[in-house]
Structures are given as structure tokens and as C-alpha cells.
Amino acid sequence: MKVLVVGGAGYIGSHAVRECRRCGIQPVIFDNLSTGNALSVEGDDLIQGNLHSARDLRSTFESQAFDAVFHFAASCSVPESMENPALYYHNNVAGTLNLVDAMLAAGVYGDPEETPIPEDHLKRPVNPYGESKLLVEKLLSAIAEKHPLRYIALRYFNAAGADPEGGIGEDHEQESHLIPLIFQTALGLRGTFKIFGTDYETPDGTCIRDFVHVTDIARAHLLALEKMDHLPRCAYNLGSSDGYSVQEVINEAQILSGVTIPVVEEARRDGDPPVLVASNELAGSELGWKPEHSELTEILQTAWKWHSSHPHGFGSPPESHSLGKAGSTELFGDVAVRLGLVSKSDVERALEDQRKEAATGADHKMIGMHMLEMGILSTSQLIEILKHYEQR
Ligand SMILES: NC(=O)c1ccc[n+]([C@@H]2O[C@H](COP(=O)([O-])OP(=O)(O)OC[C@H]3O[C@@H](n4cnc5c(N)ncnc54)[C@H](O)[C@@H]3O)[C@@H](O)[C@H]2O)c1
Incomplete structure (x- = not known):
């Protein structure tokens, strides 16, 4: 075909x-x-x-x-x-x-x-x-x-993330999407990230959006093609049925990148509703579509992998594919595991600790500092990992 x-x-x-x-x-x-x-x-x-x-x-x-x-x-x-x-x-x-x-x-x-x-x-x-x-x-x-x-018309909500196998991702000259803007700020390519509206009637005051992994969206097209003669309708929502606030996305992105993202709070923008979350019930029952990569963590991990390895999108020169600390595609925890200094479950424990602390509104700390405080790493081990991490 x-x-x-x-x-x-x-x-x-x-x-x-x-x-x-x-x-x-x-x-x-x-x-x-x-x-x-x-x-x-x-x-x-x-x-x-x-x-x-x-x-x-x-x-x-x-x-x-x-x-x-x-x-x-x-x-x-x-x-x-x-x-x-x-x-x-x-x-x-x-x-x-x-x-x-x-x-x-x-x-x-x-x-x-x-x-x-x-x-x-x-x-x-x-x-x-x-x-x-x-x-x-x-x-x-x-x-x-x-x-x-x-x-068949497929109505996507916020397309996000990048192909889990790498190599392609979001690259727009005039970027207006949340996750690329957050990571470009983390990479130092933008001075600050602007939050439009912190006084919405949502738990943390910022807008809530429905993020769907771009690979899940792509797969829905193949399903629609396969089943279109038997589908009872012509339009389907492609959402994750889960919403995350702009602040939550920033928090997760900070944890993942290990970078404190400078944020500026701006007034609300016209036409931004407080909450936009789609039901994907019909896409599930009729198209047989189920989001497989649309957990926020996977969306952010794949997006970070793409942006940090291609800070200037497809035009990134090969040598810039491995930036320093912020740009490394290998996460701090992965380096620590690779060097045999910690186990994967140690990394999970430290991430959990980091998440809990972030939820209290405390200042962001690198994952390595959590490992140090939890006794998972000694100071000399932390320095050893940082040396490898910086060299990448
Ligand atoms: N990105 C999202 O979050 C999102 C959400 C909902 C809907 N959509 C819809 O999904 C579709 C794809 O969005 P995207 O984010 O991949 O945008 P994109 O800008 O990355 O892709 C659009 C592509 O269409 C090409 N194009 C535009 N006008 C053309 C023309 N006149 N002739 C030939 N080619 C042309 C562009 O060069 C580009 O490659 C759009 O219809 C968009 O409205 C996107």
C-alpha cells in the first residue's frame, strides 16, 4: 500500500x-x-x-x-x-x-x-x-x-514528545509549543520561560492541558486507515484523558533535565481556557486506539532526548549533539548506573525523593544531591559521576 x-x-x-x-x-x-x-x-x-x-x-x-x-x-x-x-x-x-x-x-x-x-x-x-x-x-x-x-478526521490535542527511537522530533522556526519552549530554556537557548496566567481556577493556578505522544497520534492514523470502512463516525478525539498543568510540566522537566528553568509569570492570554482535556473513549472503543507513550514522563523523556541532542533542531551540527551537563542525552542517573556506582532502584528512590521535595515547593536540587543526602552516593562518587557527565 x-x-x-x-x-x-x-x-x-x-x-x-x-x-x-x-x-x-x-x-x-x-x-x-x-x-x-x-x-x-x-x-x-x-x-x-x-x-x-x-x-x-x-x-x-x-x-x-x-x-x-x-x-x-x-x-x-x-x-x-x-x-x-x-x-x-x-x-x-x-x-x-x-x-x-x-x-x-x-x-x-x-x-x-x-x-x-x-x-x-x-x-x-x-x-x-x-x-x-x-x-x-x-x-x-x-x-x-x-x-x-x-x-476520518482525527482531532488531536497537544501533540508532544518525539519518536522513542530518536532521530526526529519537533523543530519549528517560530516555536510556540510548551514542551519545546521549556526545554529550549533549560538548554539556555532562551532566557526565560513565560507562564501565561497563574490565577486560573486550577489547583496550582496554571492552565491544564492534555498531552498526547506524537507516535501515538501517528499510530492512530494507521488504525483509522485500516478500520475506516467499519467506523461508525467520521471524527475522533485523540487525547490522553489526563491533564497536566503548565507548572507540573515545568516541575517534571526540571527533574528530568537537572536544570532549574528560569520562569516569568505573565498575564493570561486571550482565548486560553483553564482546562482542555479530551475524552479518548470513542477512539478506544471504535478505533481500538490506546495511547502507549503518552504518560507525561515518557513524553518529556523522549522530548528531552530530542532537544538536548538537537538543540538547534534538524540544523544542529553533529558536534553540538552532545552538549555539556544540560545537553547530555544520557541522564545523570543513567551515567551513575553505567559506572556501576548505583542501581536502577537507587535512581528511582532518589527521583521519588526529588519529586516529593518539589511538591513542597522547595528549591530544585539536582538528582545527585538527593543521592548524596540519602547516602546512596559518597561525595567522591558524586564528583566522579559529574566528571563523566560534564565530559559528554
Ligand atoms: N502540533 C500540535 O500540537 C497539533 C495539535 C492539533 C492539531 N495539529 C495539526 O496537525 C497538523 C500537523 O501539525 P504539525 O505540528 O506537524 O505542524 P508542522 O508545521 O510541523 O507541519 C506542517 C507541514 O505542512 C507543510 N505545509 C504547510 N503548508 C503547506 C502547503 N501549502 N503545501 C505543502 N506543504 C505545506 C509544512 O512545510 C510542514 O512540513 C496540522 O494540521 C495541525 O493543525 C497539530
């Missing part, structure tokens, strides 16, 4: 490309590289084309036959959509219409059993970005009434 992955050089698209290969599906990427990166799909078949070029689309569908289309190409920054709504309606709505037109012309809908167009959008749009996504879902529904189009 061959799938055209539109927007496949982007963050979520490149993870879907990997998932296709893991499932024995041949991915072909169509992307104008406006926010995507060719290095994210190195070795894969990449057609550099634009959804606004009828010629690019026509030649793509004329040159080869596809069994299905995954559609990830969009402009997707909420603040930018407030500044420039026309861009969002143009790229997201008109772009999707162009894609659908080209598929119709090429007769891709001829075999509806194998033609999904997974898409995503916000349910109750409060900004032009969300509105453009809703329009896309409406237009797919209207077209499907008149043409033999089969499609």
Missing part, C-alpha cells in the same frame, strides 16, 4: 511517515517545506510541492497511484492566526480544497475503501486557526455527501 503524506516533513507528519514504514506501508511525502524540514524524512520519497499549485498536485497524482492520503499540511500557530486570519483560511481551507480537487480529478476517490483524509480541528473554535479546522471538517462532510469520499 502506498500513502501520500501531505505535510509529511512536519512534526506530526514525519512521525506518521515512520509509523507507515513500521507497518509496511510505503509513504510518499508532499510538502512545500514552509515549516517542515527535508532532514526529518531523509531517505524517504519527498515531492517538494505546494497545495496552492494545481500543477504540483496534478503531477503528483498523475505520476503515481496512491491508496490513501494523510493530510497534515497546515499553518498551525494560534497567535499567528489572530494576526493573519487570511493566511489561515487560505492555507488550511483553500489548501485542503485544492488537495480534494486534485484527488477527485485523479479519481483517487474511485476506491473509497482505501481513501482516507485524516484531518484535525478544534471543536469550538475561538480563533481563525480553529475556525479553519472546523471549516475543513465541514467541507469534507459536504463533499463526502456527493462523492464516494471516505474520510
Whole structure:
């Protein structure tokens, strides 16, 4: 089976490309590289084309036959959509219409059993970005009434993390997502991390969001493709059913990176609801989808691995893939275990101690200091580990 992955050089698209290969599906990427990166799909078949070029689309569908289309190409920054709504309606709505037109012309809908167009959008749009996504879902529904189009729209919440096998991750020139911003601050690439709103009606006053691992999102597309003819509906939420506050994410990221992240508290932003958590019940019962990597710890571990080894994204020179302390991909605890100075359960105990202390609001301490205080490490052992850690 061959799938055209539109927007496949982007963050979520490149993870879907990997998932296709893991499932024995041949991915072909169509992307104008406006926010995507060719290095994210190195070795894969990449057609550099634009959804606004009828010629690019026509030649793509004329040159080869596809069994299905995954559609990830969009402009997707909420603040930018407030500044420039026309861009969002143009790229997201008109772009999707162009894609659908080209598929119709090429007769891709001829075999509806194998033609999904997974898409995503916000349910109750409060900004032009969300509105453009809703329009896309409406237009797919209207077209499907008149043409033999089969499609599934997947509504993701906060896509996060990076492929557990490494090598790809989130890399946007204008980064607006929480976890990359936190880790870029931890790496010293940004001076401070801004928390927008600390007076929400949530336990710690910061917004609560639903983070879903990007690999889980990618896998849902493969499931939708496999089962689409038997699915009772056209749209599914992809959430983790669990929410974490911005402050909780910062706390965990500090523990994981061993770095105190400088934070500035700012006023609330327009259009940020206090809590956004999706039910994934239907995706579970009908799609058979279950998030496997979406525990916050795994999301953060995979994201940290990516950001610390690629501080400048895909453009990172190889030598910067091993920074000093903050940038090491190997965590302090892992180095200590590798040197035979502690066991994995010692690391777990120290992490637990660190978590408990963080919950009291005490100043953040490196994991090594906890090990020292708990008698797991002697001072000379701590210094030995730090030397190895710094050298990486
Ligand atoms: N990242 C998230 O948390 C999140 C959450 C919900 C929904 N989404 C949706 O998921 C999809 C993918 O998001 P992402 O985070 O991977 O974004 P991204 O910017 O990393 O990827 C989008 C890709 O589409 C390409 N593209 C954009 N316009 C194009 C055009 N006109 N022609 C050809 N290619 C074009 C870009 O070059 C890029 O590679 C988008 O539809 C987005 O709205 C993302």
C-alpha cells in the first residue's frame, strides 16, 4: 500500500511517515517545506510541492497511484492566526480544497475503501486557526455527501514528545509549543520561560492541558486507515484523558533535565481556557486506539532526548549533539548506573525523593544531591559521576 503524506516533513507528519514504514506501508511525502524540514524524512520519497499549485498536485497524482492520503499540511500557530486570519483560511481551507480537487480529478476517490483524509480541528473554535479546522471538517462532510469520499478526521490535542527511537522530533522556526519552549530554556537557548496566567481556577493556578505522544497520534492514523470502512463516525478525539498543568510540566522537566528553568509569570492570554482535556473513549472503543507513550514522563523523556541532542533542531551540527551537563542525552542517573556506582532502584528512590521535595515547593536540587543526602552516593562518587557527565 502506498500513502501520500501531505505535510509529511512536519512534526506530526514525519512521525506518521515512520509509523507507515513500521507497518509496511510505503509513504510518499508532499510538502512545500514552509515549516517542515527535508532532514526529518531523509531517505524517504519527498515531492517538494505546494497545495496552492494545481500543477504540483496534478503531477503528483498523475505520476503515481496512491491508496490513501494523510493530510497534515497546515499553518498551525494560534497567535499567528489572530494576526493573519487570511493566511489561515487560505492555507488550511483553500489548501485542503485544492488537495480534494486534485484527488477527485485523479479519481483517487474511485476506491473509497482505501481513501482516507485524516484531518484535525478544534471543536469550538475561538480563533481563525480553529475556525479553519472546523471549516475543513465541514467541507469534507459536504463533499463526502456527493462523492464516494471516505474520510476520518482525527482531532488531536497537544501533540508532544518525539519518536522513542530518536532521530526526529519537533523543530519549528517560530516555536510556540510548551514542551519545546521549556526545554529550549533549560538548554539556555532562551532566557526565560513565560507562564501565561497563574490565577486560573486550577489547583496550582496554571492552565491544564492534555498531552498526547506524537507516535501515538501517528499510530492512530494507521488504525483509522485500516478500520475506516467499519467506523461508525467520521471524527475522533485523540487525547490522553489526563491533564497536566503548565507548572507540573515545568516541575517534571526540571527533574528530568537537572536544570532549574528560569520562569516569568505573565498575564493570561486571550482565548486560553483553564482546562482542555479530551475524552479518548470513542477512539478506544471504535478505533481500538490506546495511547502507549503518552504518560507525561515518557513524553518529556523522549522530548528531552530530542532537544538536548538537537538543540538547534534538524540544523544542529553533529558536534553540538552532545552538549555539556544540560545537553547530555544520557541522564545523570543513567551515567551513575553505567559506572556501576548505583542501581536502577537507587535512581528511582532518589527521583521519588526529588519529586516529593518539589511538591513542597522547595528549591530544585539536582538528582545527585538527593543521592548524596540519602547516602546512596559518597561525595567522591558524586564528583566522579559529574566528571563523566560534564565530559559528554
Ligand atoms: N502540533 C500540535 O500540537 C497539533 C495539535 C492539533 C492539531 N495539529 C495539526 O496537525 C497538523 C500537523 O501539525 P504539525 O505540528 O506537524 O505542524 P508542522 O508545521 O510541523 O507541519 C506542517 C507541514 O505542512 C507543510 N505545509 C504547510 N503548508 C503547506 C502547503 N501549502 N503545501 C505543502 N506543504 C505545506 C509544512 O512545510 C510542514 O512540513 C496540522 O494540521 C495541525 O493543525 C497539530
